Amino acid sequence: MALIDGVSRLLIDGKLTPGGAGSFATLNPATEEVLGEAANADAADMDLAIDAARRAFDGTDWSTNTALRVRCVRQLRDALGEHVEELRELTIAEVGAPRMLTAGAQLEGPIADLAFAADTAESYEWTQDLGQASPLGIPTRRSVVREAVGVVGAITPWNFPHQINLAKLGPALAAGNTVVLKPAPDTPWVAAVLGELIAEHTDIPPGVVNIVTSTDHTLGAMLAKDPRVDMVSFTGSTATGRSVMADAAATIKKVFLELGGKSAFVVLDDADLAAACSVAGFSVCLHAGQGCAITTRLVVPRARYDEAVAIAAGTMGSIKPGDPSKPGTVCGPVISARQRDRVQSYLDLALTEGGSFACGGGRPADQPAGFFIEPTVIAGLTNSARVAREEIFGPVLTVIAHDGDDDAVRIANDSPYGLSATVYGGDAERAAAVAARLRAGTVNVNGGVWYSADVPFGGYKQSGNGREMGVAGFEEYLEIKAIATAAN
Ligand code: NAD
Numbered sequence: 001m002a003l004i005d006g007v008s009r010l011l012i013d014g015k016l017t018p019g020g021a022g023s024f025a026t027l028n029p030a031t032e033e034v035l036g037e038a039a040n041a042d043a044a045d046m047d048l049a050i051d052a053a054r055r056a057f058d059g060t061d062w063s064t065n066t067a068l069r070v071r072c073v074r075q076l077r078d079a080l081g082e083h084v085e086e087l088r089e090l091t092i093a094e095v096g097a098p099r100m101l102t103a104g105a106q107l108e109g110p111i112a113d114l115a116f117a118a119d120t121a122e123s124y125e126w127t128q129d130l131g132q133a134s135p136l137g138i139p140t141r142r143s144v145v146r147e148a149v150g151v152v153g154a155i156t157p158w159n160f161p162h163q164i165n166l167a168k169l170g171p172a173l174a175a176g177n178t179v180v181l182k183p184a185p186d187t188p189w190v191a192a193v194l195g196e197l198i199a200e201h202t203d204i205p206p207g208v209v210n211i212v213t214s215t216d217h218t219l220g221a222m223l224a225k226d227p228r229v230d231m232v233s234f235t236g237s238t239a240t241g242r243s244v245m246a247d248a249a250a251t252i253k254k255v256f257l258e259l260g261g262k263s264a265f266v267v268l269d270d271a272d273l274a275a276a277c278s279v280a281g282f283s284v285c286l287h288a289g290q291g292c293a294i295t296t297r298l299v300v301p302r303a304r305y306d307e308a309v310a311i312a313a314g315t316m317g318s319i320k321p322g323d324p325s326k327p328g329t330v331c332g333p334v335i336s337a338r339q340r341d342r343v344q345s346y347l348d349l350a351l352t353e354g355g356s357f358a359c360g361g362g363r364p365a366d367q368p369a370g371f372f373i374e375p376t377v378i379a380g381l382t383n384s385a386r387v388a389r390e391e392i393f394g395p396v397l398t399v400i401a402h403d404g405d406d407d408a409v410r411i412a413n414d415s416p417y418g419l420s421a422t423v424y425g426g427d428a429e430r431a432a433a434v435a436a437r438l439r440a441g442t443v444n445v446n447g448g449v450w451y452s453a454d455v456p457f458g459g460y461k462q463s464g465n466g467r468e469m470g471v472a473g474f475e476e477y478l479e480i481k482a483i484a485t486a487a488n
Helices: 045-057 066-082 084-096 099-103 110-123 161-174 186-201 218-225 236-249 273-289 300-315 339-352 405-413 428-438 470-475
Strands: 008-010 015-017 021-027 034-039 127-133 142-147 150-154 178-182 208-210 231-235 254-258 263-267 297-301 356-359 377-379 394-402 420-424 442-445 478-486
Touching: 008 045, 008 186, 008 442, 015 186, 015 297, 034 186, 045 110, 045 150, 045 161, 045 178, 066 084, 066 110, 066 127, 066 161, 066 186, 066 442, 084 099, 084 161, 084 186, 084 394, 110 161, 110 470, 127 478, 142 236, 150 161, 150 218, 161 178, 161 186, 161 470, 178 218, 186 208, 218 231, 218 236, 231 236, 231 377, 236 254, 263 273, 273 297, 273 300, 273 420, 297 405, 300 356, 300 394, 339 356, 339 377, 339 394, 405 428, 420 428, 428 442
Parallel strands: 150 178, 150 231, 178 208, 231 254, 263 297, 263 420, 297 394, 377 394, 420 442
Antiparallel strands: 008 015, 008 208, 021 034, 127 142, 142 478, 356 377
């Protein structure tokens, strides 16, 4: 892998090309140094990319040749796997992802998960025979055929860029779609490397995957609006998701949304408080809290509130944000100065709202460069505080008191979001009963892990619609056609 000769390229119609709007800098968020330049696409590039994807879908056998697609998705997995060490260093440098996380969801997990998409396509029941019946008295043989939706516009954020790019590309391609991927401008190289590997190390035909890096967010809106695009698959903030949905309305295209979260970590009164609050504190520091499903509201028994705050603060206060390239680092930088300032504005708001910090509260004094934020525990607020309702996307935990299981469920569900949740309790059945009442797409009970290629992931309420990963994630990229043939 040449891995970027200083300026990355777009992938349009099988060719690696420069951007119509020149290039833009990509930064290392841990040092603020410029890593290099990325191709900056303009509207004409996006137009060419959509056109190429449309032609590849309409004019080739990609959507019907399952064997080709399965082979190509496996080639992509192999190509990524062969370059995993270079990708690891890139991911640490561009995303600011701690090295330890690259062994999981930041890099190696999503590469391995491509196998699930290929295997699903290979074994999938593309045509289901419903047998013969006589609706309206007419003998009819019925079947249900599943086929690709068409051209998919995939729009992705920066926080887990490999995971999100590949969790869209793998099933979309395996299902027979063609794709235009518009990644976040904060992590263009991660996406551009994917384009380079696809062009140079796979048989994926020209136009089947197009990758358009740009600082211009309106190129994402172009994808949502364009009548040549059949479906938009978006991961990002709820505010942008709302705009994508509105832009897609004119063409009634399929809209699949993975959005924000403000997930609750519920600790029941029979739980091991020390274990639960330490886990809650640790997990909110992973990747500096930049995970949509991270549980950022710790909901604890009122009688043990102070103790819970002290335990969480003990854990988080001991986690020092630092160089993500070091093997022991858990909490790296946030992605940008803009994001750091946004998190800081929420910390300021917590004080205005009457909260206090049990640890953290600002920028670490020992990190003069880089976009670092101290792991912070906010105490003294209820669930109606804005810092308990709005997504902060930093290493920030708000601790809220509950008055029993019913109240804990009420608080957990009292959110515009419904992405994920955790329940800790001493009695597994009681914890499971609480989990069953939570309005969230994934629930972890007593430390269980839902992240896996075969487990669907997604949100209730304003955390989105549809599911990524699992067979459900594959089927998001399929249309359903019923065929009725007169049988006499
Ligand atoms: P964002 O919404 O600002 O941007 C996401 C993508 O949308 C980027 O590629 C951006 O260029 C593009 N975009 C911006 N404006 C657009 C528009 N009007 N039309 C179309 N596209 C547009 O999100 P972000 O700041 O990059 O990422 C952080 C957010 O993503 C958080 O809210 C987080 O919760 C969410 N997220 C959700 C999941 C999930 O699976 N639910 C996963 C990761 C991140």
